[in-house]
Amino acid sequence: MIGIGKKKSPRNSLTPFYHAQPEKRARRSKTEMGGYENGDSPAATAGEGGVILGVDGGTTNTVCVCLPAAMPPPQSPGAVPMLSRAVAGCSNRNSVGESAALETLEQVMKQALTLATTDHSAVRAVCLAVSGVNHPSDQQKMLDWIRNLFPGHTKFYVENDAVAALASGTMGRLHGCVLIAGTGCIAYGVTEDGKEARAAGAGPVLGDWGSGYGIAAQALTAVIKAHDGRGPQTSLTGEILGKLQLSSPDELIGWTYADPSWARIAALVPVVVSSAEDGDEVANKILHDSVQELADTVIAVVQRLRLCGEDGKDQFPLVLVGGVLEGNKKWNISGKVVKCISKVFPGVHPIRPEVSIFASITCSDLKRSDMAFQVEPAIGAALLAWSHHHKGLKLENGN
Numbered sequence: 202m203i204g205i206g207k208k209k210s211p212r213n214s215l216t217p218f219y220h221a222q223p224e225k226r227a228r229r230s231k232t233e234m235g236g237y238e239n240g241d242s243p244a245a246t247a248g249e250g251g252v253i254l255g256v257d258g259g260t261t262n263t264v265c266v267c268l269p270a271a272m273p274p275p276q277s278p279g280a281v282p283m284l285s286r287a288v289a290g291c292s293n294r295n296s297v298g299e300s301a302a303l304e305t306l307e308q309v310m311k312q313a314l315t316l317a318t319t320d321h322s323a324v325r326a327v328c329l330a331v332s333g334v335n336h337p338s339d340q341q342k343m344l345d346w347i348r349n350l351f352p353g354h355t356k357f358y359v360e361n362d363a364v365a366a367l368a369s370g371t372m373g374r375l376h377g378c379v380l381i382a383g384t385g386c387i388a389y390g391v392t393e394d395g396k397e398a399r400a401a402g403a404g405p406v407l408g409d410w411g412s413g414y415g416i417a418a419q420a421l422t423a424v425i426k427a428h429d430g431r432g433p434q435t436s437l438t439g440e441i442l443g444k445l446q447l448s449s450p451d452e453l454i455g456w457t458y459a460d461p462s463w464a465r466i467a468a469l470v471p472v473v474v475s476s477a478e479d480g481d482e483v484a485n486k487i488l489h490d491s492v493q494e495l496a497d498t499v500i501a502v503v504q505r506l507r508l509c510g511e512d513g514k515d516q517f518p519l520v521l522v523g524g525v526l527e528g529n530k531k532w533n534i535s536g537k538v539v540k541c542i543s544k545v546f547p548g549v550h551p552i553r554p555e556v557s558i559f560a561s562i563t564c565s566d567l568k569r570s571d572m573a574f575q576v577e578p579a580i581g582a583a584l585l586a587w588s589h590h591h592k593g594l595k596l597e598n599g600n
């Protein structure tokens with residue numbers, strides 16, 4: 202049997218991160234783990250080629266990349282070959298519901314396989330890294346679902362999207378901290394010896410104020426307060442009403458509750474950024490507060506894991522992912538977050554996974570060339586699936 206559930210180093214075991222405090226990853230039974238092997242025979246793996254799928258499921262969109270299972274260990278981001286990349290909509294079950302989320306995941310994987318001119322039977326391993334997967338029961342539901350989609354001996358890993366985002370910045374090595382600030386936000390960290398911790402990521406109702414949703418909700422609140430006379434006047438009023446083609450703040454109430462999708466609200470962040478860049482004080486305050494929230498989220502994880510060493514000065518990687526951390530003309534949110542963190546931990550080493558990927562590969566009957574993409578969390582997910590797939594082969598070969 203291919204032993205993904207056996208001799209794993211604690212650092213590389215894929216477990217959900219639901220611990221309130223850092224805790225060494227315990228060895229678990231197969232069904233308790235993130236990994237799941239569909240079938241017990243070794244026959245389908247060693248040396249047979251095939252493909253690996255990595256899926257990054259977000260609240261705005263979902264990306265699936267397909268890599269050759271037989272590729273050599275990638276030494277740099279530029280050396281990761283990619284067979285195909287597909288994009289679909291939201292797969293956060295907490296935002297759109299479970300059946301819509303699963304449908305999106307199925308669709309995006311199918312599309313990636315079609316683009317790679319292959320099918321389900323070639324898939325050796327899949328890593329689903331999906332936002333909203335927080336608890337082992339979420340993970341188990343997804344594992345139960347996906348193993349019915351793939352025949353044969355495919356291996357499956359289900360993670361929160363933060364794990365793949367970290368791997369995307371560290372070439373598949375799970376060490377350091379990642380901050381995701383997209384529609385939602387979360388910080389997740391893991392130490393060399395496998396302790397892990399997270400902060401935030403509990404959703405907009407539970408205090409993720411540095412998230413895209415959090416920023417946009419504060420901006421909408423500021424518009425309503427200014428309209429009522431409960432808060433200062435702000436150019437956000439004109440900018441947001443203009444963007445939404447509404448004529449009065451009163452209409453914002455109907456607009457806000459017409460559709461519960463978080464991503465629709467969060468999409469207003471660029472309006473907040475441009476108002477701040479144009480000098481609006483209310484918008485500036487919202488962004489400054491959000492920067493502090495995001496920095497505090499990372500600081501909490503780094504402190505709990507002692508990623509910065511006993512004296513607080515050791516270097517550690519901080520991978521920064523998500524639309525809110527995109528660079529802007531003047532208001533650079535990620536730069537300000539890193540500056541805040543570096544006041545507490547001078548050893549922070551920020552990484553934006555943005556290096557070009559090319560693909561020019563031959564793998565069994567699969568060929569693609571001259572594709573250029575950025576390193577992204579979906580590739581991190583694929584690298585995790587790849588390394589577990591190959592570890593399984595090594596164990597099987599007795600190495």
Ligand SMILES: Nc1ncnc2c1ncn2[C@@H]1O[C@H](COP(=O)(O)OP(=O)(O)OP(=O)(O)O)[C@@H](O)[C@H]1O
Nearest residue numbers: 259260261332383384385413467468470523524525
């Ligand atoms: N240039 C920009 N500056 C700041 N924020 C931006 C910019 N462009 C997009 N955003 C914001 O980024 C957020 C979406 O980011 P992203 O697509 O990474 O999130 P997601 O995948 O939907 O979310 P999650 O990771 O929480 O599931 C939205 O809030 C959007 O308004």
